[in-house]
Amino acid sequence: MGAYFDQNATTPLDERVRAAMLPWLGERWGNAASAHRFGQAAREAVEAAREEVARLIGAGSPAEIVFTGSGTEANNAVVYAALARAGGRGRVVLSGLEHPSVPGPLATPWGAGVEGVRVDPEPSGVVAAERFAAALEPGAAVAALMLASNEVGTIQPVATVAAACRERGVPLLCDAVQAAGKIPVSVQILGADYVTIGAHKFHGPLGAAALWVRPGAPFAPLLVGGAQERRFRASTVNVAAVVGFGAACRLAREELAERALRLAALRDRFEAGLATTAPGAVVHGAGAPRLPHTSSVAFPGVVQQELMIRLDLEGYAVSIGSACASGRVDPSPALLRMGIPDELALGTIRVSFGLTNRAEEVDAFLPILGRAVASLRAAGSAAGVR
Ligand SMILES: Cc1ncc(COP(=O)(O)O)c(C=O)c1O
Structure with a gap:
């Protein structure tokens, strides 16, 4: 068998998601940044998808969603931006469960001089919020605690850690890549400053993921060039993948x-x-x-x-x-x-x-x-x- x-x-692509994508792999096309009707049609499709992503995670506005090519890219973008702010000093606090795309930037030349402080989970598979909070002192450029472990599946105390981060003025990244589409994810309840999700983990396509950025949270783009994604992420938008992402989010929310x-x-x-x-x-x-x-x-x-x-x-x-x-x-x-x-x-x-x-x-x-x-x-x- x-x-x-x-x-x-x-995950395999949901056939309903595939059906939503197919026109954009065939008779429909367009650069969502173009002013003519082809561009406008692509833009409308992308904006409809953005709305669906925003609804799935309870974002205040679709404008808070930045489309990226993968969960890795979204996590990298947040950590690289923090390293740039740190300027070769200070610390980054991460749970010992994080996906390698979170600690990864620390091991590059951009991480030189910045201390990575790891807070390991308890034997239960859950990080102790008070231990994580204690590691935030004496000031960190960013902290990261995923919503659910990709290996063990344990759900982490993100809201409690987010409150501790807020008190200390440390922005918090929450990788919700494994949780989105499986359990309710609300950026308002989580209280983090950045949340990442990816379509291919819940029957959407590869090549589409999202970074939610709290309005006013510090950020610097990883990809620069064009003005796409409100200058948070330059690149021509992958319309078919993003449309599929939107469909996967709608289905996940409804079901x-x-x-x-x-x-x-x-x-x-x-x-x-x-x-x-x-x-x-x-x-x-x-x-x-x-x-x-x-x-x-x-x-x-x-x-x-x-x-x-x-x-x-x-x-x-x-x-x-x-x-x-x-x-x-x-x-x-x-x-x-x-x-x-x-x-x-x-x-x-x-x-x-x-x-x-x-x-x-x-x-x-x-x-x-x-x-x-x-x-x-x-x-x-x-x-x-x-
Ligand atoms: C928790 C978690 N974060 C991030 C990623 C990376 O996502 P992507 O494969 O879209 O780069 C994964 C994928 O395995 C994951 O499980």
């Missing part, structure tokens, strides 16, 4: 509650089935508030790469969220930062569900997973890895 259970990496229930039912079915099919499995972050579609599970005595490959051979796609450098197996930093022992982190896979998955797929997957785990354990999979 086989199934795609790596929906946190990317959010029903989707969350469906996804949580798949995840719960999977996790409940583990007890009998793969005894000893440990679900990370199980006691914390979590996204409905993400399951991060450790199988003691198993090496994640070997398990992933076995499952791939059976047609099941899962993720391992780690890198394998120079023949050495490296467990996921996010898991280690939660205090999960090396051996468990090394045996962890991420199973993530989407709207294309069905209960029958979960039922067919469980015995295959169980057999793969048992046979790898019997073969001494994890023996001598470290």
Whole structure:
């Protein structure tokens, strides 16, 4: 049978989103910055999409939305702008769960002289708001706390941290890329200064993401040249992708509650089935508030790469969220930062569900997973890895 259970990496395009995009990949075209009728039509389509993005995240006005090419670009833009303000001094405070696109700029020449202060999550998979607040002193150029972890799915105390940031005058970036379209996201409730979301994580197209910027928050564009996106992001707008993004946002908003229930039912079915099919499995972050579609599970005595490959051979796609450098197996930093022992982190896979998955797929997957785990354990999979 086989199934795609790596929906946190990317999701298949919703056919309704595809239908909305198709005219802009064929009989319709235009540069949204052009004054003639072709440009006007493209601009209208882009502005309608902007309105949908704004509605999904409760922005005060569509003008607060900046379209970008990816979540990475949106996160990079905020951090690079902060580094420019820092001028080679001071600190940036980040949670230990952030996607690499958030700390990434610190490791470039633009980050030289700026201290990156990392606040690791508790063993629950949730960052302690008071520890994060304490790290903001003595003044930071920017802070970053994601809304939900892409690896474990745990939901973070963004509103509490945002209040602490506001008191200290530190702008806060909230990466909501994995949360948008899955759980309610309101920029007003979050209280952050920047929020990023991306279409391809909730059945929209690749190539369209958004950065919400609170009016008056400090910002400097990453891309300069034209006057597009109110000079927040130069480039000719990717009309087809943005139109698809708008459609994906509208559908997510209309169907959010029903989707969350469906996804949580798949995840719960999977996790409940583990007890009998793969005894000893440990679900990370199980006691914390979590996204409905993400399951991060450790199988003691198993090496994640070997398990992933076995499952791939059976047609099941899962993720391992780690890198394998120079023949050495490296467990996921996010898991280690939660205090999960090396051996468990090394045996962890991420199973993530989407709207294309069905209960029958979960039922067919469980015995295959169980057999793969048992046979790898019997073969001494994890023996001598470290
Ligand atoms: C939490 C989070 N932030 C940012 C990104 C990067 O988004 P993109 O793939 O659009 O660059 C991802 C993608 O995996 C993610 O999961």
